[in-house]
Amino acid sequence: MEKLEAALAKAREMRRAAGDAPEIAPRRAVTRSLPTVGWTSALPEMSPQPARMERNRIAAFLGGRDAVPYDMLRSRTIRILKEKEWSRLAITSPGAACGKTTVALNLAISLARQKDLKVMLIDLDLRRPSLHKVLGHNVKNSFHQVLDEQIPFEEQAMRIGDNLIVAMNATPSRHPAELLQASRTGEILDEIERKWQPDVMLFDMSPMLASDDNVGFLGNVDCALLIAAAESTTMPNIDICEKELAQLTNVLGVVLNKCRYADASMGYDYTSYG
Ligand SMILES: Nc1ncnc2c1ncn2[C@@H]1O[C@H](COP(=O)(O)OP(=O)(O)O)[C@@H](O)[C@H]1O
């Protein structure tokens, strides 16, 4: 763990010294005046089953000791978002099955436990959408149809409680790369953000090494978290992806997931953050 942290810090330092980290132009902040009370009331409610949440490792939903690492991740995330006036955070990983969806949903639920925060979680892994499966909800429509301008956002968005909105996909998109890179996608997200004024928008993305879906999209977010799986992601792959991410957006940190030697029973720890 410490070795990995030191290796990442060294790689980052070398990149900085080589002038390899471009300035990321800030996005224009959205004015937020909508109150949290009643924020989601127009949307249909979804009530995830605790047994399914336990099976799918959504500890933040259940609370208790296993939720603590996610609460820590939440606190650090909020601190940085507030400090930098950022709202959009993408969650990606080098390869598949590192735990992006698991971390994204846990973080969204943990954030939404702060009742003054309006939180939105959007499934943008348009090749292998899985948020609906983890939540155990049979969705009829898909968020990619919103990006394709076939349906309005409100026709597929659902709420969990009063201050968390989730946008899921019933099916994969037939043209994920084109959709994610389209400039219209950026405009649609801006329209959603202007209308709903979420304090935090989380995007559950596809893996970086499997396709270039994320490359054109990441200019639409303020920052990104890279999720690595302790047992399967190699150090060179973490380094390659962190470097590529840093060219596209601000890297909030690297989360080492599936970590058997971490204290928490969820097997999750930070390698580096901020
Ligand atoms: N910390 C963890 N410890 C053990 N298994 C995990 C952990 N995080 C996620 N998983 C499991 O790994 C699998 C892939 O996780 P998922 O979040 O779907 O990954 P991704 O979205 O990156 O493809 C799921 O079965 C999930 O329950």
Ligand SMILES: [Mg+2]
């Ligand atoms: Mg996923």
